[in-house]
Amino acid sequence: MGIREELESIGQGLREELRTVQDTQSLEQLKVRLLGKKGSLTALLRGMGQLAPEERPKMGQIINERREIMQKMLDEKMRELSEREKQMRLEREALDITEPRDLPEVGAVHPTQAVLREVLDCFTGLGFEVVEGPEVELDKYNFELLNLPKNHPARDAQDTFYVDDNIVMRTHTSPVQARIMLSRKPPIRVVCPGRVFRADEIDATHSPVFHQIEGLVIDENVTMGDLKGTLDAFAKRLYGADITTRFRPSFFPFTEPSAEVDLTCFNCRGKGCRMCKGTGFIEVLGCGMVNPKVLEMCGIDPERYSGFAFGIGLERITLLRYGITDMRLLYEGDLRFLRQFR
Ligand code: DAH
Numbered sequence: 565m566g567i568r569e570e571l572e573s574i575g576q577g578l579r580e581e582l583r584t585v586q587d588t589q590s591l592e593q594l595k596v597r598l599l600g601k602k603g604s605l606t607a608l609l610r611g612m613g614q615l616a617p618e619e620r621p622k623m624g625q626i627i628n629e630r631r632e633i634m635q636k637m638l639d640e641k642m643r644e645l646s647e648r649e650k651q652m653r654l655e656r657e658a659l660d661i662t663e664p665r666d667l668p669e670v671g672a673v674h675p676t677q678a679v680l681r682e683v684l685d686c687f688t689g690l691g692f693e694v695v696e697g698p699e700v701e702l703d704k705y706n707f708e709l710l711n712l713p714k715n716h717p718a719r720d721a722q723d724t725f726y727v728d729d730n731i732v733m734r735t736h737t738s739p740v741q742a743r744i745m746l747s748r749k750p751p752i753r754v755v756c757p758g759r760v761f762r763a764d765e766i767d768a769t770h771s772p773v774f775h776q777i778e779g780l781v782i783d784e785n786v787t788m789g790d791l792k793g794t795l796d797a798f799a800k801r802l803y804g805a806d807i808t809t810r811f812r813p814s815f816f817p818f819t820e821p822s823a824e825v826d827l828t829c830f831n832c833r834g835k836g837c838r839m840c841k842g843t844g845f846i847e848v849l850g851c852g853m854v855n856p857k858v859l860e861m862c863g864i865d866p867e868r869y870s871g872f873a874f875g876i877g878l879e880r881i882t883l884l885r886y887g888i889t890d891m892r893l894l895y896e897g898d899l900r901f902l903r904q905f906r
Pocket of ligand 1: 875
C-alpha cells in the first residue's frame with residue numbers, strides 16, 4: 565500500500581473510531597495509537613525515508629496537513645467528551661439542599677446542673693462570688709486547717725480516698741474555704757460548687773462522687789442572724805415564699821456553734837408526707853459560725869472578724885426539687901430519664 569492509501573485508511577479508521585468512542589479515557593488511548601511514539605501516523609512519517617528524495621517534501625507536507633486535521637478532530641472530540649463527562653458528574657453528585665431531613669435530638673440541661681445554676685444565681689444575686697478549688701486536695705486544706713487534726717474520727721480511712729499520706733480526693737468543698745481565707749482579706753463572700761469524693765456504697769441515697777456547694781462569709785460583725793437571713797433567702801428563692809428554715813444544733817469541727825438546717829418539705833409544704841417522714845421538714849445542709857481557731861489558722865484575726873459558712877448537698881436538693889427518689893438516676897445518663905427535663 566502506498567503512503568497516500570495508508571493515510572487515507574488511517575483517516576477513515578479515525579473517523580469511524582471517533583463516531584463510537586464514549587469517554588475521554590478511550591479517546592486518549594486512540595490518540596496515542598495514532599500520534600504517539602509508536603503511533604501509526606508517526607510510523608508513516610518515519611517511513612518517508614524510503615521515498616525518493618524529490619518526493620519527500622511534497623509527501624511530508626501532505627502528511628503534516630493530515631496530521632493537523634486529525635489532531636483537530638481529536639481535540640474537538642476531547643472537548644465534547646469532557647464536557648459531557650462533567651455534566652454527568654454534576655448530575656450524579658447533585659445535592660438537594662432543600663430536602664427535609666431528621667434533625668439532631670435536642671439536649672437538655674441536666675437536673676443537677678439546672679438546680680446548681682439556680683443556687684448560684686441566687687447567691688450571686690446576694691453579692692457572693694463563685695470560686696472553685698481542686699478536687700485532688702492536700703490533707704492540710706481538706707482536714708488540718710479545718711480543725712480536723714490527724715487523729716480525728718471524721719478522717720476515717722473508710723470515708724476518704726487517699727492518694728498518698730498527704731493527698732486526698734477532697735471529701736467536701738470546705739477546703740476551698742481555707743484556700744480563700746489564706747489568699748484574701750475580708751470582706752469575703754464566696755460560694756464554691758464542686759465534686760466531692762467519699763468511699764461510700766452506691767445506693768438510692770449514696771454515691772462515691774457527689775456535689776456540694778460551699779458558702780463562706782467573713783467580715784466585721786457577721787452574726788448567726790446574717791447566716792439565718794441568707795439561708796432563708798436561699799430557701800424562698802429556690803422553693804417559694806412559704807418555705808422556711810429550721811436550725812438544729814449540731815457539730816462540725818470547723819464551725820462553732822454549728823447547725824443542721826431543714827427546709828419546709830417541698831412536697832407537702834409542711835403538712836407531713838412520706839418524703840419528709842411526716843415531719844414537714846427535710847434536712848438539706850450543714851452550717852455554722854466559722855470556728856475562731858480556723859480563722860486564726862488561716863491568718864484572719866478572730867478578734868476583729870467573724871464569719872459563717874455552710875455546705876449544701878446538691879444532689880439532695882435536686883432530688884427533692886423534682887421529687888426523684890433514687891440518686892442513681894442522676895448519674896446513669898439514661899436518656900429515658902434525661903429526656904423528661906427538655
Ligand atoms: N463540710 C460538711 C460536710 O461535708 C458540710 C458543712 C457543714 C460545710 C458546716 C460547712 C459548714 O461549711 O459550716 O458534711
